[in-house]
Amino acid sequence: MKIEILGTGCARCHKLEEQTSAAVKDLGIEAEVIKVQDYKKIMGYGVMTLPALVVDGEVKVAGKIPAKEEIKKLLGGN
Amino acid sequence: MAELIQIDTNKKKNVYWPLFLIPIAVVIYIFLEDGANFLVDKVFRLEKGEHLTEAVRFFIYDTPKVLLLLTVIVFAVGIIRSYFSPEKTRKALEGKPLFIGNILASLLGIVTPFCTCSAIPLFIGFVESGIPLGVTFSYLIAAPMINEVAVVLLFGLFGWKTALLYVATGLAIAITAGWIIGRLKLERFVEPWVCEIKTGKFQMHEEKKTFADRIQAGYIAVVDIVSKVWIYIVAGIAVGAAVHGYVPENFMASIMGKDAWWSVPIAVLIGVPLYSNAAGMIPIVQALLGKGAALGTALAFMMSVIGLSLPEMIILRKVIKLPLIVIFIGIVTFGIIIVGYLFNTIF
Numbered sequence: 001m002k003i004e005i006l007g008t009g010c011a012r013c014h015k016l017e018e019q020t021s022a023a024v025k026d027l028g029i030e031a032e033v034i035k036v037q038d039y040k041k042i043m044g045y046g047v048m049t050l051p052a053l054v055v056d057g058e059v060k061v062a063g064k065i066p067a068k069e070e071i072k073k074l075l076g077g078n
Numbered sequence: 079m080a081e082l083i084q085i086d087t088n089k090k091k092n093v094y095w096p097l098f099l100i101p102i103a104v105v106i107y108i109f110l111e112d113g114a115n116f117l118v119d120k121v122f123r124l125e126k127g128e129h130l131t132e133a134v135r136f137f138i139y140d141t142p143k144v145l146l147l148l149t150v151i152v153f154a155v156g157i158i159r160s161y162f163s164p165e166k167t168r169k170a171l172e173g174k175p176l177f178i179g180n181i182l183a184s185l186l187g188i189v190t191p192f193c194t195c196s197a198i199p200l201f202i203g204f205v206e207s208g209i210p211l212g213v214t215f216s217y218l219i220a221a222p223m224i225n226e227v228a229v230v231l232l233f234g235l236f237g238w239k240t241a242l243l244y245v246a247t248g249l250a251i252a253i254t255a256g257w258i259i260g261r262l263k264l265e266r267f268v269e270p271w272v273c274e275i276k277t278g279k280f281q282m283h284e285e286k287k288t289f290a291d292r293i294q295a296g297y298i299a300v301v302d303i304v305s306k307v308w309i310y311i312v313a314g315i316a317v318g319a320a321v322h323g324y325v326p327e328n329f330m331a332s333i334m335g336k337d338a339w340w341s342v343p344i345a346v347l348i349g350v351p352l353y354s355n356a357a358g359m360i361p362i363v364q365a366l367l368g369k370g371a372a373l374g375t376a377l378a379f380m381m382s383v384i385g386l387s388l389p390e391m392i393i394l395r396k397v398i399k400l401p402l403i404v405i406f407i408g409i410v411t412f413g414i415i416i417v418g419y420l421f422n423t424i425f
Contacts, residue, residue, distance in 0.1 A: 010195035039198060039275070039396075046278040048164040048203040049196045063164070063191065064298075 001031035001075070006042045006062075007051035016051040016065045023071040031075070093290045096297070103146050110146075114139035133323025140361070141315050144234040145308060148227065149300055155226040156299025160292040162190045164200055167217070171209050176260050179213035184252035187220030188245075194222070194390050201397050205268065206277045212260020218394075219410060220252035223385030227307055231360040232380075236367070243421070244377060248385065251413035258409055259402075267402035307357040314358030318365035331370030341375045342418035346411055349382030356384045373425050378418030386410055 003020060007013025017035060024031050036042060036054075045054060049063025053074065060074045117138055118124050124131040167186045171179055192200075197218065204214040224245055232241040287295075334341050352359060363376045391403055398406075 008195065008198070010193075012193070012195060039202065040271075042199060043202050043206075043275045044278045046203075048168065048199045049191070049193070050199060051195075063193075063196065 001029060002056055003031050003033045003075070004036045004054040005033065005051060006036045006045065006047060006054060008037050008039075008042075010050070012065060013051040016053060016061075019065060019068050020053060020071055023068050023075060026068070027072055027075060029075065093293050097293075100150065103150055107143065107146055110143055111139060129323040131323075133319040136322045136365075137315055137319035140235065140318070141312055144231060144311055144315065144361075145304070147234045148230045148307075148311070149304055151230045152226055152303050153296040153300050156296035157292045158189060159191045159299070160287060160295040162186070164190055164196070164203065168204055168207055168209065171204070171213055171217075172207055174209075174213065176210060176212060177257055179210060180216040180253045180256040180260070183209075183213045183216040183256065184220040184249050187217045187252065188224045188249075190217075190221065192221035192225075194387070194393060197390060197393050198397055201394065202272055202275055203277060205272060206275065210260050211265055211268065212256045212258070214256075215259045215406065216252045216256025219255055219385065220249065222387065222390065223252065223381065224248045225384070227303065227357055228360065228380070228384050231311070231357065235361060235364040240373070240377070244381070247377070247417045247420075248381065251381075251385075251410060251417065255406075255409045255413055259406065262405070264402050264405065267399040269397050269399060272397050310356075310358035311361065314361035317358075318361035321362065321365035322368060325365075325369050328370040330366050334366060334371035334375045336372040336374075336422050338375075341372070342378050342415055342422065345375050345379035346382040346414050346418065349379045350386045350407075350411075351388050352383045356380075359383050372422045374418040374421030374423070377421055378414050381414045381417065382411065385414070 003024065005013065005017045005020060007016065013035075017033065021033050024033060042050070042052075045052065045059050047059055047062040051065065052062040053060045053066075053071070055075060066074070114135060118131060118135045119126065122134070124134060167183075167190045170186065171183055174182060201214060201218070204217070205211065229241050229245060232244050332338060334345065360380060363371070363380055367373065367376050386407060391407065394406075395403055
């Protein structure tokens with residue numbers, strides 16, 4: 001699974017990255033969490049609010065930081 | 079799976095009960111002044127009219143009042159904002175002619191959730207979908223300047239008239255400045271890489287939000303915003319209380335008063351780099367107003383503190399060239415100075 005965190009280094013972006021990494025760890029799944037800071041790539045996903053969470057090329061969340069439990073659900077865990 | 083369902087139902091049930099706190103908040107609000115007076119005069123037994131007494135009274139009354147108002151209004155705004163998103167705003171603005179576009183963009187700037195870290199994707203997203211530069215700027219001026227924290231503080235400390243004046247003049251500046259930027263045809267100052275970007279179709283499927291979800295959004299907003307700004311507000315009111323109690327009457331008249339014509343531009347210039355302390359700034363300015371500072375000067379100062387922020391300019395520099403940034407700051411600064419003089423003349 002490929003997880004991307006779209007964000008350009010703001011505090012909220014770091015928080016989303018932390019929460020996502022924690023969710024991945026909890027679920028024990030194989031996934032790499034990549035930070036995407038390049039605006040060209042970010043805009044390629046069509047998002048206008050940051051941070052955003054992209055899983056396997058699909059935008060799951062934009063402009064907010066979901067709770068860890070919610071991220072787990074988005075990553076397909078239960 | 080069973081566990082998951084249980085969590086969901088629990089969440090739904092819990093969403094509504096904190097709403098019962100609102101009537102309690104209203105009751106506290108009504109009796110706050112008497113309560114503060116009782117504490118100061120009867121419990122602490124402080125001498126009426128003393129510097130310390132009046133400072134303490136100011137602090138004990140205004141701190142809970144503003145925090146209470148802030149919590150309730152941020153909650154309401156959080157619910158309202160769940161109906162808006164930048165994507166919907168962009169759609170609404172597409173194909174609108176210049177002036178109407180400016181008005182709509184400024185209004186939507188107030189209600190659409192905005193964070194400085196999203197300024198660039200927002201700018202690119204707007205420009206890419208053909209929204210004129212001037213309309214985009216109307217949005218970018220209104221969104222940070224007219225925000226709930228500023229309006230709550232103005233309402234709580236200055237009264238509803240000043241809060242309304244702030245919103246109305248802020249809107250006027252956002253509309254006019256955006257319109258002027260549009261008329262000046264400054265598209266050449268947009269960094270070329272912006273136009274080369276191919277924005278992808280926004281493919282996130284939006285889940286239908288239930289009303290419980292929206293209330294949840296209100297709570298999230300409260301936790302998010304109140305936890306961040308309360309310390310500035312308390313510190314600001316503490317300094318304001320000290321000013322209120324110790325600074326002599328009319329002390330500010332010569333510096334920030336009506337007759338000091340140069341005070342408006344200087345207040346605006348000082349205000350530009352002070353962005354992060356907007357929440358702490360307003361209570362202090364309110365106290366200064368009681369010491370002879372003119373309303374127009376105070377209003378102009380607060381607008382430049384809140385509306386023209388250095389970090390936002392630095393971020394925007396990535397997508398627009400320096401001349402446009404300078405023109406943008408110049409027009410908005412000019413607008414704020416006019417507002418300052420206008421209110422100094424009227425009141």
